[in-house]
Structure formats: structure tokens, C-alpha cells
Amino acid sequence: MTATVERPWVQEMVVVHRVFRRESRNLPDLVAAARVGDTARAVLLAGLAREYIEGLHHHHTAEDELLWPKLLARVDLDAELVLRMEQQHHVVAEGLEEVERRLTAWERTAGAAERDALADALRRHREDLLIHLDEEERHILPLVYEHITVKEWAALGESGMEKTPKDKLLFLLGALLEDATPEETARFLSPLPLPARLLWYTVGKRAYAKRMRKVRTI
Structure with missing residues (x-):
């Protein structure tokens, strides 16, 4: 085989x-x-x-x-x-x-x-x-x-x-996941330790969205 x-x-x-x-x-x-x-x-x-x-x-x-x-x-x-x-x-x-x-x-x-x-x-x-x-x-x-x-x-x-820089990692993750498909999102998140995934969902996701609204509002 x-x-x-x-x-x-x-x-x-x-x-x-x-x-x-x-x-x-x-x-x-x-x-x-x-x-x-x-x-x-x-x-x-x-x-x-x-x-x-x-x-x-x-x-x-x-x-x-x-x-x-x-x-x-x-x-x-x-x-x-x-x-x-x-x-x-x-x-x-x-x-x-x-x-x-x-x-x-x-x-x-x-x-x-x-x-x-x-x-x-x-x-x-x-x-x-x-x-x-x-x-x-x-x-x-x-x-x-x-x-x-x-x-x-x-x-x-x-x-x-x-x-x-460590204080930019959640922003980087947000940028990667912004247009990602569900499958792509799972592939990026699955290797992360549980505390990191929780930090993304409880803090990072909202912080990224807030910053992008501020930047992209003309």
C-alpha cells in the first residue's frame, strides 16, 4: 500500500x-x-x-x-x-x-x-x-x-x-478572518490554544470591528 x-x-x-x-x-x-x-x-x-x-x-x-x-x-x-x-x-x-x-x-x-x-x-x-x-x-x-x-x-x-508585536496579534487575526469562509476560519482558529480562542471571541473580534468602523467611516 x-x-x-x-x-x-x-x-x-x-x-x-x-x-x-x-x-x-x-x-x-x-x-x-x-x-x-x-x-x-x-x-x-x-x-x-x-x-x-x-x-x-x-x-x-x-x-x-x-x-x-x-x-x-x-x-x-x-x-x-x-x-x-x-x-x-x-x-x-x-x-x-x-x-x-x-x-x-x-x-x-x-x-x-x-x-x-x-x-x-x-x-x-x-x-x-x-x-x-x-x-x-x-x-x-x-x-x-x-x-x-x-x-x-x-x-x-x-x-x-x-x-x-504581541499587542497586534488579535488585530492580525481579525484582518485574516474578516473575509474568510467558515472553513478557513476554523483552519486558522483550531491550532490556537483555548485561552487564545476565547480572547478572540470575547475581546479581539469586537475590538477589530470597532477599529475598522472608525477607519473606514468616511
């Missing part, structure tokens, strides 16, 4: 990408709608944008360090594809550097010109990001399913958790 090989749950990556897709869509619209001179609103949205940038940076760094080297060693025929993923990471990073510069200028003045320049930079970033996410989901995840072990795949998620 042939032994069944356990495969990584690659849908996890789709759920993570869903967060970046949603926030990269929302951020330029929220920034563009901010009133001129409303520095409090500018600071609030700049804080959210920086959390988004930090999360995307950690996500791509984990791939660069833990995923691409393993795939390059195991999928010779697809090496060009993997190298293209690395190059796309560089493009996205360069776009985010511009966003960071625009954020600093806008939150200081809340001026119209600074606001509009930031919104444009965020839209350009989203265009670059979607090209990468679409290609990664279409071509890389099947390779991960075939060539990466469950333990190796889990290391990516563990890396992200380790780099997330």
Missing part, C-alpha cells in the same frame, strides 16, 4: 493575500476622501498604512528567506518563474518606499497635494502588487503543494507570527 503524503494547506496563502488585496484597495480611497487639513485623520490612516506595509514586508521577507531558496533547489524547470517572483518583490518594495515618503509628507500637513500624491502612489502600488499576487497564486502555489513539506510551509506562518 502506498503511503499518503501530507500536503501543505496552500489556501492559507490565498487568505493572507486576501488581506493585502482588500487593504490595498481600501487605502487609496480612504486617503483620497480625507478632508484637507484634517491632520488627526491623516495620522490615523498613516498608522494603518504603516501596519499594512510592515505586514507585507514581513510576508515577502519570509518568502525570500524560507520559500524561494527551497523551490529553486527543487524545481529546475520553473527556476525562471521563481526568480520572477523575487524580482516582483523588489518592484513592490520600491513602490512602498515611495508610499512611505508620501505618508510622511501627508500626515505632517494633511494638504491636498500631499494627499493626492499619496493616493496615486498607493494605486500604483496596488497595480504592481496584484500582478505579483495573481501570478503567485496561479503558478507558485501548485509548486508549493508538490515540493514543500507541511513543516516547511508552517515555518512561513510562524515567521510572520514571531515578527508581529
Whole structure:
């Protein structure tokens, strides 16, 4: 009898990408709608944008360090594809550097010109990001399913958790679960210890919803 090989749950990556897709869509619209001179609103949205940038940076760094080297060693025929993923990471990073510069200028003045320049930079970033996410989901995840072990795949998620400040973990969970299906939600919550799940349902879920209402109310 042939032994069944356990495969990584690659849908996890789709759920993570869903967060970046949603926030990269929302951020330029929220920034563009901010009133001129409303520095409090500018600071609030700049804080959210920086959390988004930090999360995307950690996500791509984990791939660069833990995923691409393993795939390059195991999928010779697809090496060009993997190298293209690395190059796309560089493009996205360069776009985010511009966003960071625009954020600093806008939150200081809340001026119209600074606001509009930031919104444009965020839209350009989203265009670059979607090209990468679409290609990664279409071509890389099947390779991960075939060539990466469950333990190796889990290391990516563990890396992200380790780099997330403890006071941001419930917010991160809220972002992941916002658009998750019931099955996806169960997959994310089931590995958590009971106290962590109780904390999510009693505190984290409401706190996340409250913060998002504040941020997304234009």
C-alpha cells in the first residue's frame, strides 16, 4: 500500500493575500476622501498604512528567506518563474518606499497635494502588487503543494507570527478572518490554544470591528 503524503494547506496563502488585496484597495480611497487639513485623520490612516506595509514586508521577507531558496533547489524547470517572483518583490518594495515618503509628507500637513500624491502612489502600488499576487497564486502555489513539506510551509506562518508585536496579534487575526469562509476560519482558529480562542471571541473580534468602523467611516 502506498503511503499518503501530507500536503501543505496552500489556501492559507490565498487568505493572507486576501488581506493585502482588500487593504490595498481600501487605502487609496480612504486617503483620497480625507478632508484637507484634517491632520488627526491623516495620522490615523498613516498608522494603518504603516501596519499594512510592515505586514507585507514581513510576508515577502519570509518568502525570500524560507520559500524561494527551497523551490529553486527543487524545481529546475520553473527556476525562471521563481526568480520572477523575487524580482516582483523588489518592484513592490520600491513602490512602498515611495508610499512611505508620501505618508510622511501627508500626515505632517494633511494638504491636498500631499494627499493626492499619496493616493496615486498607493494605486500604483496596488497595480504592481496584484500582478505579483495573481501570478503567485496561479503558478507558485501548485509548486508549493508538490515540493514543500507541511513543516516547511508552517515555518512561513510562524515567521510572520514571531515578527508581529504581541499587542497586534488579535488585530492580525481579525484582518485574516474578516473575509474568510467558515472553513478557513476554523483552519486558522483550531491550532490556537483555548485561552487564545476565547480572547478572540470575547475581546479581539469586537475590538477589530470597532477599529475598522472608525477607519473606514468616511
